[in-house]
Amino acid sequence: MGIFSKFFGALKKTKDAISKKISQIFVGELDDDFYEELEYVLVSSDLSVEASSEIVEEVKKLAKKNKVKTEEDFKKLLRQAMTDILTLDEDEDTYPTLYTIVGVNGVGKTTAIGKMAHYYKSHKKSVLMVAGDTFRAAASDQLTEWSKRAGTRIVKYGEGVDPGAVVYDGIHSAIAKHDDVVLVDTAGRLHNKVGLMEELKKISKIISKEWSDRVQTYLVIDATTGQNALQQVEMFNEIMPLDGIILTKLDGSSKGGVVFAIAKKYGIPIKFVGVGEGIDDLEPFNAKEFVENIV
Amino acid sequence: MALFGTLGEKLNHVFSKITKKGTLTDLEIKNAMREIKLVLLEADVNYLVVKDFIAKVTEKSTGERVMKSLTPGQQIIKIVNEELTALMGSTNAKLTVASKPPTVIMMCGLQGAGKTTMCGKLAKMLKKQGKKPMLVACDIYRPAAINQLKTIGKSVDVEVYDEGTAKPEKTSLNAIKYADKKGYDTVIIDTAGRLQINEELMTELQNIKKAVNPSEILLTVDAMIGQESVNVATTFNEKLDITGVILTKLDGDTRGGAALSIRAVTGKPIKFCGVGEKMDDIEPFYPDRMASRILDMGDVLSLIEKAQANYTEEEARKLEKKMRENSFTLDDYLVQFEQLKKMGSISDILAMLPGSNKLKLNENAIDEKQLAKNKAIIQSMTKKERQDPDGIKGSQKKRIATGSGTTIQDVNILLKQFSQSRELMKQFNGKKKGGLAGMRLPF
Structure with missing residues (x-):
């Protein structure tokens, strides 16, 4: 119930956008005009033209085959098509795991780590944060604040320190203390900046050398981001193969529709969604629930 | 990485069959507008704004005559570009300063x-x-x-x-x-x-x-x-x-x-x-x-303008004739280098081309020094050598290399590039007018 209601609040605007608009255009004939409008409706939620037209083609076929007449039946089909896109094979979480959190500037990486720390902590895991963002002014202060709120350990140095060194020490601290979850924060970087991406490559090398247990790399994406999210996935994925997406700031009226495009094009699952400003406002992602609250 | 190719490519495709027409039919415009719509949506322009914009551009494009020097595709791009610029405010806005500080x-x-x-x-x-x-x-x-x-x-x-x-x-x-x-x-x-x-x-x-x-x-x-x-x-x-x-x-x-x-x-x-x-x-x-x-089209319009401004009609005609007769020589090649230089640095020019920001241009990929080197090599040749590069022998190459302060390899590379360019021109000649040739190429 908790999750559901939070989703409901967070996605209410999205639901208004998609569901209500469908009601508006659903005036009888399911003709080409209707489907073109439908495509617009989906695109207007950042679904990408590609993903939208695929969904539209799919429901068009199904609607014809099943002789769908009512709005509710139609929405059911649409929900199914959309859920299908987001439903991907994922492996079970095991521990210990080291999570590297990457993303462009300002998407809420540090905040997401704070909330993740709280999440794992409340699942009885011991958590260590590693302040690998030594670039942004006061980033490690911000993470320290989160470590206090979540009640976890943190490894950090000052600004301008080689992030590789922080990560190295963090890993060995976690190994020594047998932590279940290690959360590595990294500096936000625009994905087309070669130098910064090289730095990330270095961090990735240190991790694979020093950490022998399970590793996961999550890309944080701001739910208000448009089609550029695809480029972000592509470029980060090249450097550190991505295991999951964390969708943040879904508490706006933003739609996060771009996750459909990501799932379709790259097959990378969404792991968490940030639905508010509180420390416990991070939820594991559930495709069916997500879609049901949109359409 | 462009998901659907550049707008220019798409429009050229839409208009590929009708380059010779004086006006655009409603259907052609409608197809063009659909492409533009997609490009704008992929660029994250809000869909309501897109709808409005398309309506406006459609109105402008309907009935407008195709300008002589532009293909219909380019003309539509021009209208779209102008409308977009106008919509975003034609000049840049400055900060307001309070009459009483601060x-x-x-x-x-x-x-x-x-x-x-x-x-x-x-x-x-x-x-x-x-x-x-x-x-x-x-x-x-x-x-x-x-x-x-x-x-x-x-x-x-x-x-x-x-x-x-x-x-x-x-x-x-x-x-x-x-x-x-x-x-x-x-x-x-x-x-x-x-x-x-x-x-x-x-x-x-x-x-x-x-x-x-x-x-x-x-x-x-x-x-x-x-x-x-x-x-x-x-x-x-x-x-x-x-x-x-x-x-x-x-x-x-x-x-x-x-x-x-x-x-x-x-x-x-x-x-x-x-x-x-x-x-x-x-x-x-x-x-x-x-x-x-x-529009993901680079600064094509300025590029066209630049090329036209730096290239007189007469020069263009001369070159075209030479290309057609396959009498393009190293002397002409030298002139081309000069033209290129007048237009600004090559990296600048490339930056104006559509899709170039996605090419991940390696800054060193285009070497301005190489241009100067090539110039020196050609200038160290005799008139006869420039007219008939194929006949240049080993001893001549050595002299040219010494004269231009380069090596025999450099000379060989230049000669190879030149013969490739000539091949390319032959291919262009084989093609009909319109398409690429419709836009006067500066090189």
């Missing part, structure tokens, strides 16, 4: 848009212009936001005023009194990032506005924002009556369709953009460049 600039925007960093950039820019700016830390919610501003302030050598987590409207009011006393002429207020649907925090912004009556209220927007841009801009504008917009993170590879959406729904100018991570990386906003970027 001028107060209030920043606002969603979380993570880059407000705090932008405060520092603005301060540094103003300092360079001879102003005396001061920063005020009013983001009392995000952990360490005040520290971040202080660090930034230190790096640009600008004082940062803060009262810890006191009420922002009180802090900002005191800050202005303080600035007045200390002789600062510009005060930049950093505020907490917020979602536009957060009523409480919006009220806080309104209170700050009431307290300090700013000359500028600048909405900071992440250039990567999607369809949501319209809601964000509309709400901030309704609540605060913003005076302008700053687009951040434009150094990414986003097409930045938000710029168009925001301008269209608020009518407020985009004043600056953030183009990098350093404190100097702030630029005035150029509507025309943004138009091209959204």
